Amino acid sequence: MFSFNKLAAFTTVLVASSAALATPANVKKRAALDIFVPPITSPVAGDVWVVGQQRTVTWDTSNAPARITNIIGQIILRKGEETVDFDLETCFDIRIGQIQVTVPEVADGDDYNLILLGDSGNVSPDFTITH
Template sequence: MKSTSSIMNLLAFFMTILFTISNAVPVFKRDVFVPPITYPTSTTVWNNGEIHNVTWDISQAPVNITNKLGRIQLRQDGLTTPLVLADGFDILLGTINVTVPLVITANNYELVLFGDSGNFSPEFTINGVSE
């Protein structure tokens, strides 16, 4: 009986230490950053193989961003495609060069800017190879 009591006391002691340590560690609040994409716009037309600067507004960036690594993917018909146009860049750059992917027919597309969250550009046109 005494050994069970000793084990319980030891367990309570360690739990108290863990609780004290966890409360002593500073906690930094992280903010989700959803920067609006400013280019391409709804009137933009891209052609296969061109290089364009995708831009987004970083003027309202919080101090503590959860994820500063960005990725840009192509989106069509409400679905994000697996096509990655840029990856691993600092979201606070506010701009990144991308090469327009080869598409077969002209269509409306969007870009998705990932970092903390997914943010969509306005729909814009990419001319296809049959144009």
């Protein structure tokens, strides 16, 4: 039979062993990922785009963190508060800071804005699309 001291010592060793096995020594900490919210710098308020033109959408990447949660970008055309059925560009690295798009066929003279998606959605100022 175990004495109380031997039982206490055995229990202490057992608990310590379990803790050591549950926490592997070689586990590396994951590097923290940051959310990147780059402001759109073009188009600007009052710009006029013409259907069929190639235009460059730009955004500020000067404060981009080293490790971004989601670097895959998408640009969506929006009219007012509703998304129009135009993904102007998809699957690009948001760290590039600019991308060319073709102005789609939409209602003449209406105001639109762009949403830059990646980590979060940034909205451009309103601009006009004409024919």
